[in-house]
Amino acid sequence: MDLDTLYRTYKPVLLAYAYRMLGSITDAEDIVQDVFMSVRDLDWHTIEYPKAYLMKMVTNRSLNTIRSARRQREVYPGTWLPEPDIRFAAAVAADEPSEQLVLRERFGYALLVLLQQLSPLERAVYILKESLGFPYDEIAHMLQKNEAACRKLFSRASAKIGSNSRTEDDVATNQAVTAEPYVQAFAEAAQTGRFESFIRLLTDNAVLISDGGGKVRTAVNPILGRDRILAFFSGLHSKGSYNGIFHHVLISGQPGVLLVRPDGHMRAFCFSYTADHAIACIYTIMNPDKLQHIHGGNSELIDRA
Secondary structure, rough: HHHHHHHHHHHHHHHHHHHHHHHHHHHHHHHHHHHHHHHOOOOOOOOHHHHHHHHHHHHHHHHOOOOHHHHHHOOOOOOOOOOOEEEHHHHHHHHHHHHHHHHHHHHHHHHHHHHOOOOOHHHEEEEEEEEOOOOHHHHHHOOOOOOHHHHHHHHHHHHHHHHHHHHHHHHHHHHHHHHHHHHHHHHHHHHHHHOOOOOOOOEEEEEEEEEEEOOOOOOOOEEEEHHHHHHHHHHHHOOOOOOOOOEEEEEEEEEEEEEOOOOOOOEEEEEOOOOOOEEEEEEEEEOOOOOOOOOOOOHHHHHHO
């Protein structure tokens, strides 16, 4: 298999893996590009399992990037949230079949947040096993660990993620079906300023987490409880913060809302849910550096906003 064929075949899954590891589209793209640049002179006929070989290289680079970024996360203003992969339905429908497959296999944004709370090695093992289906012997080879250690890492990761753990099929089917009414309810509430009905969809101890990156004014600390979340949303609406056009989008494979304001600034919203379909957490991403990736067809929709 030549390098061009390898690139077309494995680039989507490598990007998806690196993105889940890092929570950054830019870093994921840089790593995958660097991997293919570094292997361009290899004789691929001598490599028995090219996918595993490339995955190992992406794993190593991802782990190095996580370690080097640790200090930046520590001094980040407010709460750091992963960069959302935002896609409009029309753009998703026009994607290549391989890209659609990767999109269907993606974890939702809520689980992407949880993955960032795992240690780097726990994250790698969990994604390789749960998301991409690699057996323990291949994972052990990639991470240069023994199988017992990898099983232990996976067990720890699963325990930390707990009931929020979902397979890709759950995200692609159940979550997409159950999330849409909540997304619609939020969009209507933000447009009208009548948040009471939406707030009733939240658990009593729901949390609102915002990421402005120090570039957009927002709540630095998480907001806890229905009453405080209601007051926060109502205050923002009274200031005109929700003026603009609301688009129903997929955010890292999960239904969400993108607000495009008249000044061009954007805000992305999505939610995590309990087992009985109440909203447990609201994620609001406003850092403009994390909202600059617009996939095919999106730019025209935003321009019309």
